[in-house]
């Protein structure tokens with residue numbers, strides 16, 4: 143067995159206000175996998191994601207990224223390995239131009255000059271928007287912003303790409319284009335989503351998080367055809383959609 | 386595309402001013418404005434000449450008047466203040482047509498109008514020829530502290546987003562029959578402003594998360610340094626040099 147990219151053991155977390163969001167989560171993701179993290183609103187998905195790169199520190203349990211424990215001294219390397227794409231691209235794209243934004247991560251890793259420029263082009267190319275490099279993020283369409291947001295993370299050459307609700311607010315065409323792009327990337331993916339058809343389309347494996355615990359983990363199609371499980375955790379397929 | 390004033394100051398072009406590196410322009414602008422301000426207030430002719438220089442710089446950008454005029458509108462408060470000054474200032478008076486006005490007030494008003502207009506005209510010349518991104522790089526290059534650079538860069542980036550939110554809230558209010566015609570509307574407007582503030586604050590928190598997640602540790606990486614030739618510096622500083630000579634000349638003559 144290979145070393146898992148993500149190895150979470152008994153991760154529990156309570157917010158400073160006292161609200162317990164995670165109750166001992168175990169999760170392993172292996173290199174090359176595409177895993178969907180499903181769960182209703184408030185299940186703790188975003189909280190879990192923030193543990194993957196050490197923004198939040200578990201109250202109990204441990205997080206390991208390709209064998210490297212997530213601790214203060216490993217933080218920069220962990221953040222290079224785990225690329226998180228947040229839900230709202232306006233949060234992710236904070237620099238005045240696309241080029242500067244994509245360069246931000248690798249520059250923090252110490253890249254400069256030609257090497258940095260090459261990295262920016264490589265990342266923009268991977269999501270098919272190399273022609274947008276000199277545009278301002280607020281002049282882009284929503285679909286373009288989401289792709290650039292993914293490029294900002296790819297530029298750090300992560301080992302795992304974590305996407306929070308990647309298909310939200312996309313029109314059907316952009317949604318399909320994004321799926322094609324995600325499939326074409328040679329990187330491990332953990333995709334947080336409510337969009338069950340998208341999960342089926344992209345991720346062979348799914349994990350269901352509910353009220354801060356993992357309640358199911360298996361092949362996506364199998365999980366989604368278990369209607370009792372789906373109903374219990376407020377997960378619904380769109381009307382007319384069948385597995 | 387949004388149309389919030391101020392959000393799209395820059396206008397594409399290919400003139401001397403467009404091509405000058407942003408940091409030389411910024412230094413040139415600041416030096417020029419300081420030198421103009423230092424000219425004694427009574428020297429109206431000299432101030433008029435410097436205003437003409439400022440206007441010439443602005444015209445050299447070849448930006449169309451329909452782009453320039455809205456940007457020059459920031460001048461309005463200056464003009465109003467200058468118009469009021471002769472009537473409210475104290476001291477010896479002088480006749481100006483049918484009315485009597487304060488003499489120092491009049492001198493000060495003319496000087497204020499001339500200096501203010503010169504400042505606005507040159508600042509607009511800078512703004513229409515400098516990309517927001519280059520302004521941020523210029524600040525970084527001039528060793529402005531990182532927090533200030535970040536604030537400037539976020540203002541550039543999020544002005545549109547916030548203006549958009551404001552517009553959406555207005556539409557949402559109007560759709561439910563609200564119109565801000567009386568004092569009774571104020572609590573609603575205040576609540577709206579509060580909501581906008583909270584949203585912006587939360588946005589700030591999320592942006593911070595996104596920055597930290599990409600390895601940010603508090604220092605802005607300087608990714609594409611600017612550089613300028615001595616010739617470019619000389620061009621950028623030329624108006625300031627003229628203003629200094631004028632200012633010194635006026636003082637020596639007076």
Ligand SMILES: Nc1ncnc2c1ncn2[C@@H]1O[C@H](COP(=O)(O)OP(=O)(O)O)[C@@H](O)[C@H]1O
Nearest residue numbers: 157159161163182183184185186187188189190
């Ligand atoms: N900053 C916070 N402080 C306190 N409680 C929070 C905070 N963020 C989220 N929570 C709570 O933690 C739970 C899980 O939230 P979250 O991880 O955002 O869920 P999801 O992403 O699955 O919708 C929710 O009950 C939410 O109200």
Ligand SMILES: [Mg+2]
Nearest residue numbers: 187188189306
């Ligand atoms: Mg969430």
